[in-house]
Amino acid sequence: MVKTEAFPTIRMKIDRLLKTTNEYQLNDLVKAVYCINLCINNRPVLESCLALNACLIEYEEKGSKRIGTYDEFKGFFGKIYDVMKPGIADDYTVEDFGEVQLRYNDKFYRVIIGTGHNNVYACLNFLPTLARNISREEELCLALEYVSGTIDYFIEENKNDGVVEKRFVLPTEILFYKVQKFFKEEVKKYDILELDSLMMSEGTTIEKAILYAGKIIFILCTMFLC
Known part of the structure; x- marks a missing residue:
C-alpha cells in the first residue's frame, strides 16, 4: 500500500487508475507510464503522475492488453485522461529539461529543477x-550519469511547446517511439538495479521516494524490466 503525507486525494486516483492499468501487460505499461511522465508538458499534474507511478507498485499480474503501437498508446491515454487531467489543486510548473547543469568533478551534468520548491538547485x-x-x-x-544521459537522449524529442498553462497532454508519436527504443537499447548502459537500491526505503512516502527519484533520476520505472 502506497503511503503519502502531501497528497490526500492520491489514493482515490490510484484506485481509479488501477482499474485501467491492471488490464495491460506490465512491460508495455511501464513504457507507457514512463513516456507520459517524461513528457515535459505534463509537469503540472504532479499528483496524477505520482498516482500513475503508484499503479506500477500495486500492479496485479493479470493484464493482457498491449500498448505496442502509438494508436494503442492513444487508447490507453484516453482511458486515464479524466483521472489524470489537472484539477483545482494543480499549479503550473516551469517545464525545464536539462537547461540547468550541475558541476561535479570537473564535469557538467544536466539536471531537472522542476517547481523549485524546497530549494532544489541549492540542495x-x-x-x-x-x-x-x-x-x-x-x-x-x-545517479548523475543516468539523469544527464537520459536527458541528452530525449532532449530533441521532449521540447516545451510554448504553452504556459497547466494541462495533461498526449505525448507525441516521436517521443513514444523514442521511449520504445530507449528501453530496447539505451537502458542497458545503466545499472538500473543499483539505481533502484539508492531509492528504496521501507515506509517511505510516495512523494519522497518517487518525487525524489523524478528530480534526480527521472522515474525508476525501468526497474520493472530488469
Missing part, C-alpha cells in the same frame, strides 16, 4: 560535499 549543489562526507560519491556519480 543539488550540496550533494557532492554530502556524498564525499558519507562515502557515497560512486552512487552520486551513477
